Amino acid sequence: MKIIQVTNLKKKYRNGDGVEDITFSVHSGEIVALLGPNGAGKTTTIRCLAGLYTPDDGTIKIAGHTPGTVEAQQSASLIPDHPYLYPTLTVAEHLQFRARAFKVEKKDLQKKVYEALKAVNIESLADRLSGQLSRGQKQRVILAGAIIQNASIYILDEPTIGLDISSKQWLANWLVRKSKHHSAILISTHSLEFVLETANRVLLIREGRIVKEMAVPKNNEEYPAWKQEVIRSLGDWSND
Numbered sequence: 001m002k003i004i005q006v007t008n009l010k011k012k013y014r015n016g017d018g019v020e021d022i023t024f025s026v027h028s029g030e031i032v033a034l035l036g037p038n039g040a041g042k043t044t045t046i047r048c049l050a051g052l053y054t055p056d057d058g059t060i061k062i063a064g065h066t067p068g069t070v071e072a073q074q075s076a077s078l079i080p081d082h083p084y085l086y087p088t089l090t091v092a093e094h095l096q097f098r099a100r101a102f103k104v105e106k107k108d109l110q111k112k113v114y115e116a117l118k119a120v121n122i123e124s125l126a127d128r129l130s131g132q133l134s135r136g137q138k139q140r141v142i143l144a145g146a147i148i149q150n151a152s153i154y155i156l157d158e159p160t161i162g163l164d165i166s167s168k169q170w171l172a173n174w175l176v177r178k179s180k181h182h183s184a185i186l187i188s189t190h191s192l193e194f195v196l197e198t199a200n201r202v203l204l205i206r207e208g209r210i211v212k213e214m215a216v217p218k219n220n221e222e223y224p225a226w227k228q229e230v231i232r233s234l235g236d237w238s239n240d
Contacts, residue, residue, distance in 0.1 A: 001028045002061075003153055003184035004049065009058035011044050019044050019208040022058070028152075031175060031185040033195045033216075036205035036234060042188035043081065045205070046157045049186070050078040062153060074102070076153035077146030081161055083138040087131025091122065091141055094130055098145040116144035120174070136167035143174070154178065154185045160194050172197040192230065196223070204233045 004026035012018040019041040026032045034042045047053045049060055051068030060067050063075040085094050095113045104112050117123045120140040125133065130141065139159065146154060154175070160168050175198050179185055189195060195202055196216060204212040212233045217226045 002026070003028050003063055004186060005059075005061040006045070006049070007059045009045065009048060009060060010056045011048055011053055012056055017041075017044075017208070019048075019205075022205075022208075022210055024203055024210060024213070026153075026184045026186050028184050029179055029182045030201070031179045031187065031199045033199040033202045034186065034188045034205050035190065035192070035195055035202045035230070037190060040205045041208040042190075042205055043157055044208075046078070046155055046186070046188045049155055050076070074149070075151065076155055077142075077149055077151035079139065079142050079146070079154065079156040079159060081158040083135070083142045085130035085133070085138055085141055087129065089130050090127050091117070091130060091133070091144075092126040094141060095144055095148060099148045102149045104148065112148050116147040119147050120144045121170075135162040136164065139163070139167075139171070152183055154183055156186070157188045158190070159187060160189060160191045168194065169197075192227065202230070204230060206234055 002025040006025070007023050009022040010020055012020070017039065022041070022045055024032070034045060036042055044053065048055050049062065049067055051072065062072040065071040065075065089097065092113055095116055096109055099109055099112055114123070117126055120143050122137065122140050122144065125137060130138070133141065159171060163171065172194060175185055187194070187198065199216045202214050202216055203210050204214065214226065214229065217223050
C-alpha cells in the first residue's frame, strides 16, 4: 500500500534551485532514503511533503491526504534537521503539550507520556528542561511526540547531523523496528552508512532530480559494486 505518493513534484526558487519532476512512493513497512549531496533538493522535497512549502506543480498524497491538512498532519510526523523544543519546558511538559494538541484526553495524559518516554529510552529526562538537552536527546523527544501522536508515517530530514556514533546506531535500530510494525519512513540524508543500516530502497537525487532508484544490498558481497554505482550516479559528493 502506497502511504506516501509524490507525482511530478516541482518547486523552484528565484535563484533556480529546488526540485523538478520528482516522482516516487513509499509503502507501508518500508524505509526509503533520499540520498544526495547538500543542495540536491532533499530538504525542499521533505518540506513539501510536510506541508511547509506549496509545490509549484505536481501532487503529493500523505495517507491519501494533501500535505498541510489536518488528516495529513495526524498521519505523519516530521523530524526536522534541527529539532526545536520549547527551551523553558521540561521534556514531560513538552510531550503533554503535544498530547493535548492531538486530543489526548486528560485522564490518559500521564500514561501516554510515560509510554512515549519509555519507547525512546528517555524516562530519566522527563524533568529536564528541553533547553539543556543534546541534539540527540532532543531528537528522541521529537520521536516520543510522534509516538504520542500515533503517527504511521515518519519523515526525517538529515537525522544523523550532530549525532554521535551511539545515537546514530540507536536511531537506525529504532527506525527499523518501526518499519517492521508497518510504519512508512522517508529519510533525507547524505550519509551512505546510515542508508545501508536502515533503508530498503534509495532514491539518488542530484540537482533537483532523482537520477536513479536502487535497492539497498543485503550482503557485503554486493556492497562494493553498489557503492561505486551510487558514487558514479551522484558525481562529486561526500558523505559522513
